Amino acid sequence: MHVFDLIVIGTGSAGATVAQAAREAGKKVAIIDKLPFGGTCSQRGCDPKKVLVGVAELIARSEQMSGKGISGSPTINWADLMRFKKTFTDSVPQRTETKFADLNIQSFHGAATFLSANTVRVGEEELKASHIVIATGQRPKPLDIPGEELLVDSTGFLELAELPKEVVMIGGGYISFEFAHIAARAGAKVTILHQGKRPLEGFDADLVELLVKAMESIGIRIVLEANVTAVEGKADKLTVRYSQQRKSHSISTNLVIHAAGRVADVAELDLEKAGVELDKKGVVANEYLQSVSNPAVYACGDVADKGLPLTPLASYEGRIVADNILNGNRQTYQDNPIPTAVFTIPTLASVGLTEEQAKKQGRKVNVTFQETSDWYTSRRINESFAAFKTLVDEDTNQIVGAHLLGSGCDEVINLFTLAMKHHISAKDLGDTLLAYPTHGSDLKSMLPI
Template sequence: MQSFDVIVIGTGSAGKTVAETVREAGKSVAIIDKLPFGGTCSQRGCDPKKVLVGAAELVARTSQLVGKGISAAATINWPDLIKFKKTFTEPIPEKTEQKFAEQDIHFFHGTATFLSERSIRVGDDELQADYIVLANGLRPQPLNIPGEELLIDSTGFLELTELPRDMVMVGGGYIAFEFAHIAARAGANVTILHQGKRPLEGFDKDLVEQLVEAMRAIGIFIVLDATVKAVAGEDGNLTVQYERAGQTHHLATGLVVHAAGRVADIADMALDKAAVEKGEKGIKVNEFLQSVSNPAVYACGDVADKGLPLTPLASYEGRIVAKNIVDGNKETYEKKAVPSAVFTVPTLASIGLTEEQARNEGRNVKITYQKTDDWYISRRINESFSGFKILIDQESDQIVGAHLLGTGSDDLINIFALAIEHHIPAKTLRRMLWAYPSHASDMSSMLET
């Protein structure tokens, strides 16, 4: 059995941060992953998705300006776009391994399974360590329906060499909405089947309604309260059976994409052998991101039962775990207001409290909501759907929530994040002189009292 100071499971943002930081501090480190090294975000998630979104944005922008100076809308050549995407993703596993080798971090490929509270099996190797860090992320949530094996997941979508004419997205969250926009702008007929009463439940209701309207305007068909019961057929010729309002419906399509949520990737780890407790969303941890039931185990990133599944948060948690392993438990997890964006076209971005949350908490807030398709910043690109909702505490003048829809929202939301994190009053932002005309220069109008 090989011995190390620290074993890390997962090579994404959280795991890589832990491994490199504790190695810098002189600890011996082993790192394990059953998937290609480098993590989800860089290879199967955020980064490659945004490459595809860039093409969709160009199609949207040119479409909006046809007859207003642009003679024809751009079109997407899907195979060429996927080839371009691969220039970002394909080098990552080898580069990640090379860097680990240079840092003298021992790496292993395969599924990690606990043998005891401080030992792991991976393939034919048995490893033990003073500390074991779980940073192995999420996997698609099982749907438990007949024909589930006929669906592809987000990884499969990002690897499609040809885009089918018709496709169905099962789910109503980030993945379904973002991929629907990409596919629709590339010429596919897209249907979203979501079992809830509203999609993107964590985002502002009014802005989500505007986004849904924008999606329907480009031909995306959205069905709510729709429970998928089965998928049948063969590749390229599938039938989705779903129920809505007590009636059974059948939908023919060429492709079905599983976009109905993800769960912690811990089912095959034999956690019971390590006395590691799991919660509703992942590994149960304390304020130090240490397992509540096994002090030798820490968990960070999406696999921990804390926070949102966002890359910056994973890196933040990885730094906390690394410091606590090196220095003892001194660094605690602090809940932060983290900005998030849905990279649809237009973009939806959010930070802080929603209107519903503020009202449920009984907060005394001023709420400003407005559609801005007639504002200059939208009109200049003929963007038909944009808006904002800002929540300001009436007593402290602190911004407690910001919700944006429109081109540039993914960058503008970061200014609101800065204001919330550092308690910058709304009046200070109103008085700022921003570059004009820009998305930031509209903040003064958004924050008018």
């Protein structure tokens, strides 16, 4: 039996933040992961995905500017792109383990299973601690359909040795949309099957509608209210069967990507033995990110039932958990404005309330919505789809929501977030002089001042 002050399960940004803070405070710390050390974002998620998106953006930009100063048609060499991507991901596990070793954090490889409220097993080893932190992230949600084993998840897509000619994405969320753009710009024929009435349900409906038009303009097919019932075939000859409006349909393809949602990755943990409560979103935690049913256990990152599954939020939660373990519960989870972006082409970015949410809350807001493909920042790169929507409280002049579509909006959304976080009024933000001509300099025209 190994005895520690703290056991952390998961080595992503949430778990690593807690482990390092505790060790620097002099605690004896163990950290466990069943996957290569370093977490999802740096190896199987946001970071490698953005590398692929960057190349797709170059293809899109060259196509937009064809005949306007650019001649020729560049193409994506998938094998070269994968080699470049690996220069970012391959070194992560060893680098992470070395960092833990340098801090004298003891590493364990394998799936952790709870034996009791404060004891876990990893392989043949048993570990005990005063506090245990669950930071295992999420995994693809089981679809429970025949042929599910034929699907490839997001990790598999990012490891493809070559891209097939035809790809089907199951799900209409950000992963599906981002991968669809990458695959389409690399020359694949892409179909998205989404069971809902509209994709990207958490984002502004008007901007999503424009994004869908942008995707359809490059040949991406989006099928809504499509309930996938089975996947059949083998190797690169697959058939996806789905129902739509009580009618059965099928589509032939070379590859099927599971992008239909994720759930807390806790299947092997045996949480019942630890008395840890779980709901549909994840480990049920109080405002201190402490398990509501086992005070020895904390949860942070995507596995917890708080907030959105975003890396900056995971690190933020990790800092809260570390402080509460070291100093007693004193830091609480706060619903700060959190920006998020869908790295499609054009990019979709959002922070704060949507128009629908503001109406449900009965907020009196000034809504400004405009398509901006005729603005200079869009015209100079011949961008056909661009728009914004801002929501400003009529009484306080505070920005309560901002939704952007177009190049550069993944950076501009940070300006709106800064204003919301620090209560900078729409007038004061609009009166701020920003470098011109930049995407940021368009900000004044997005506000009702």
